[in-house]
Amino acid sequence: MSVLHGVRVIELASERIAFAGKLLGDMGADVILLEPVQGEPSRSYPPFVDDQPGDNRSLYFLHYNTSKRSVILDLDTKPGRAAFKKLIATSDILLESEPIDRLSALNLDYDDLIKFQPSLIHVAVTPYGRSEVLSDLPVTDLTLMASAGPPWSCGYDDHSLPPVRGWGQQGYHTGCHYAFMSILTALLHRNGSGQGQFIDISMTAALNVTTEAGTYAWLVSGATVQRQTGRHAAVKPTGESQIRCADGRYVNTGVPPRFPEEFEKLLAWFKQIGLADDFPETVFLEMGATWEGPFDLSKIGEDEAITAIFSAGRQALIMIAQAISAYDFFIGCQNAGLSVGIIYSPEEAFEDEHFKARGFPVEVVHDDLERTVTYPGAPYQLPASPWSISRRAPHLGEHTHEVLAQL
Amino acid sequence: MAGALSHIRICDFTGQLAGAGATKWLAAFGAEVIRIEDPVKEGRWDILRATPPFVDDRRGVDFGGGFNNHNTDKKGITLNLRTDKGKQILTEIIKKSDAVTENFAAGVLEKWGFGYADLKRIKADIVYVSNCGFGHNGPYSSFKTWGPIVQAISGLTFSSGLPGQPPAGWGYSYMDHTGGYYMAMAIMLALLERDNSGRGQWVDLACTDAGLSLNGPALLDWTVNQRPMRQSEGIDSNRSQFAPMAPHGIYPCSGEDEWIAIACRDDQEWLKLTEVMENNQQTSPRTSWCRDYDEMKYRLDHQDELDKKLAGWTRQQEKFSLQEDLRQARIPVGAVQKPQERIDQDPTTAKAGLWPTITHSKMGQVRVDGMPVQFSRTPWQMNHGGPCLGEHTEQVLTELLHKSPDEVAQLKEEGVI
Structure with missing residues (x-):
């Protein structure tokens, strides 16, 4: 039995918040997805099972709606509203992304609903928050991200190429992460006080505070970061850290060595591969390996020795990367204590022995497809209250009768 | 005003962003977060303590702008865990805490004598959340990461780019922010479990697990349809990956880099x-x-x-x-808004109070990232900047552990704090 067992969530279906509902459901909450009679539009998003479009074949919908039940309910009808109020009376959380005035126009906003459930936690996730009319304009993951900062920091050294938005609905994800954190915070508060509350979340604000130095370089020192290929956007250009290896795949060379023991191991490996003699700056690696006292990174650019040693470490890593395969570079560097990474495609990571050993891939029985499907698994491992997919994504209205009959 | 989490105390070893970001959320909602730092190395394990941006010409462990941003309203104490007395004081703090949090490389805390078995002996229902790149189990558990490495491993760097170009990646540590979010979730989920059952637990959080879980539909396309994302034509992540939309992209405007x-x-x-x-x-x-x-x-x-x-x-x-x-x-x-446009010229972010001005003991008034959420009953608050090194050592030792000023002076002399 997981930690949110006994917590009932009403989710008014919207692709913007589906992930928050999944985070809740996979930790044991009873998530009831309320859909219009024609179904949530993301039921028809590709990709599809066996590339065949059709009912209950959208892999997009299947992923974002695990551990939920589906009920058809039309809030525009009187019986629909009556059932909704009864449902709220049995619920702990309302999760929605409706147009900002819709629920109040239906007399179903927070102030109305607490008459039926005084300790309700009502979470509204909208593009700009409940008080902004902009929230009712159409948006997509791409346009939200553009407004809120991430693409400004992301792209290439060549600024004639457009800024880049990363794939995977990460803009929606970020709003949903804040929704889930907010709900957990409100539940901890309710446990002690018995009180619920209304929580207003802005998706663009969530992305605005998820841009690291893009934001705080401006807040602190009035400086603007500029995007660079495969590495952090920065106020002053930094050295490249993404290298194409001998097998054509890329690695991220990470933070170059900065401690004597790291220089020592790098030097040993460098010699072992047979590159040390071809590198005029090996002497600086040796200096790094025998450095005494703090190696103060803030003195790069000021202190000549520190600058030369740091730069030699970076150059040595690049030379090694170009001489061997990406995987060998990743394993070799990590064994030398250096934080570097192979740039995997998602499926390559999924197939890596490490994630298999951690039990990341999980099997979900699809009675409807007459097969078992392997899903991405737990983002965190809580042994006393485990994450799990309790059921496959629901068919449209699959649980209408069983849920409404209980009211 | 009491916050939603005012009843929670965290014994906090986190740093950088992937860890510090988690306890920043808890502190904003009223939790008492006590950062434990090493006096010998001046807390430099958290490299953000002394790295840019800076508000002025002053440098050193109390002037890192990122550190200040990620550690608002936390207390900071120094404790030398190489000494027996330092370990004793830590034990006393853990006894009075609800959770112990850290994002060291796997096994570091255990080496100091404070692994989960030790923590449980000190306080039976303690919540322990560790956060490292690959987790404590699995073939890569001894490997080290930071944000861009997590992104590289978990597929997120690969899936951000333009055709005919190398991966663009994210341009910042998306997975340090997001790893921090998952850590905050893990801490709160475990605290809720303790409310339910009285049991504590150790949550072994791996940022790469969290990162990989953010590729859901693409992974199902792989497991069900055997369609890899690595294909010869490359990817254009400015296009729509799922719902069919066209045009769908980022287009140039007049002026430079607009x-x-x-x-x-x-x-x-x-x-x-x-x-x-x-x-x-x-x-x-x-x-x-x-x-x-x-x-x-x-x-x-x-x-x-x-x-x-x-x-x-x-x-x-x-x-x-x-x-x-x-x-x-x-x-x-x-x-595509530049930092100055979305921070200083976009009325929606200012109206939401997204950039609160806090007071840092040495830097003075600085704006920081606020929280993108408004709670009707228990709003978040941000008042103080990140703690200077050891800023609250004396306060915590006297107020929480009831040490006398003489004892504190003695500990200082012995190099324990």
Whole structure:
């Protein structure tokens, strides 16, 4: 039995918040997805099972709606509203992304609903928050991200190429992460006080505070970061850290060595591969390996020795990367204590022995497809209250009768 | 005013962003977060303590701008855990804490004598959340990471880029922010479990697990359809990965490095877009090339040329006035905002109180990232900057552990604090 067992969530279906509902459901909450009679539009998003479009074949919908039940309910009808109020009376959380005035126009906003459930936690996730009319304009993951900062920091050294938005609905994800954190915070508060509350979340604000130095370089020192290929956007250009290896795949060379023991191991490996003699700056690696006292990174650019040693470490890593395969570079560097990474495609990571050993891939029985499907698994491992997919994504209205009959 | 988490105390070893970001959330909602740092190395394990940006010419462990941003309203104490007395004091703090949190490399805390078995002996229902790149189990558990490495491993770097180019990655540590979010979730989930059952637990959080879980539909496309994301034609992540939308991209505007994101979800939005083009062009009626693209399927099949033609038009438009025109027409649009534009010129972020000014004991008044949420009953608060090294050592030792000023002075002399 997981930690949110006994917590009932009403989710008014919207692709913007589906992930928050999944985070809740996979930790044991009873998530009831309320859909219009024609179904949530993301039921028809590709990709599809066996590339065949059709009912209950959208892999997009299947992923974002695990551990939920589906009920058809039309809030525009009187019986629909009556059932909704009864449902709220049995619920702990309302999760929605409706147009900002819709629920109040239906007399179903927070102030109305607490008459039926005084300790309700009502979470509204909208593009700009409940008080902004902009929230009712159409948006997509791409346009939200553009407004809120991430693409400004992301792209290439060549600024004639457009800024880049990363794939995977990460803009929606970020709003949903804040929704889930907010709900957990409100539940901890309710446990002690018995009180619920209304929580207003802005998706663009969530992305605005998820841009690291893009934001705080401006807040602190009035400086603007500029995007660079495969590495952090920065106020002053930094050295490249993404290298194409001998097998054509890329690695991220990470933070170059900065401690004597790291220089020592790098030097040993460098010699072992047979590159040390071809590198005029090996002497600086040796200096790094025998450095005494703090190696103060803030003195790069000021202190000549520190600058030369740091730069030699970076150059040595690049030379090694170009001489061997990406995987060998990743394993070799990590064994030398250096934080570097192979740039995997998602499926390559999924197939890596490490994630298999951690039990990341999980099997979900699809009675409807007459097969078992392997899903991405737990983002965190809580042994006393485990994450799990309790059921496959629901068919449209699959649980209408069983849920409404209980009211 | 009491916050939602005012009843919670965290014994906090986190740093950087992936850890510190988690306890920043808890502190904003009233939790008492006590950061434990090493006096010998001046807390430099958290490299952000002494790295840019800086508010002025002052440098050192109390002046890192990122550190201040990620550690608002936390207390900071120094404790030398190489000494027995230091370990004793830590034990006393753990006894009075609800959770112990850290994002060291796997096994570091255990080496100091404070692994989960030790923590449980000190306080039976303690919540322990460790956060490291690969977790404490699995073949790579001894490997080290930071944000960009997590992104590289978990597929997120690969899936951000343009065709014919190397991966663009994220340009910042998306997975340090997001790893921090998952850590905050893990801490709160475990505290809720303790409320339910009285049991504590150790949550072994791996940022790469969290990162990999953010590729859901692409992974199902792999497991069900055997379709890999690594394909010879490369990827264009400015295009729509799921719902069919075209045009869907980031297009140039007039001026230097000015861009706008535009998406058309259906034929109606495309028709409205062509009307805006017609109005803005003033020279020609709806151009014949537009008519070729009136059907979504055609637009999807000819995105390269469509993007080129659309860019030819957007290039002549001013970014914010085009955004206004497209908003009026109810077409999904977003100007690519620079930091100064979204922070100082976008009224929506200021109105939401997203950039609170806090007071740092040495830096003075500094703006920081706030929280993008408004709670009606227990709002978040941010008042104080990140703690200077050892700023609250004396306070915590006297107020929480009831040490006398003489004892504190003695500990200082012995190099324990």
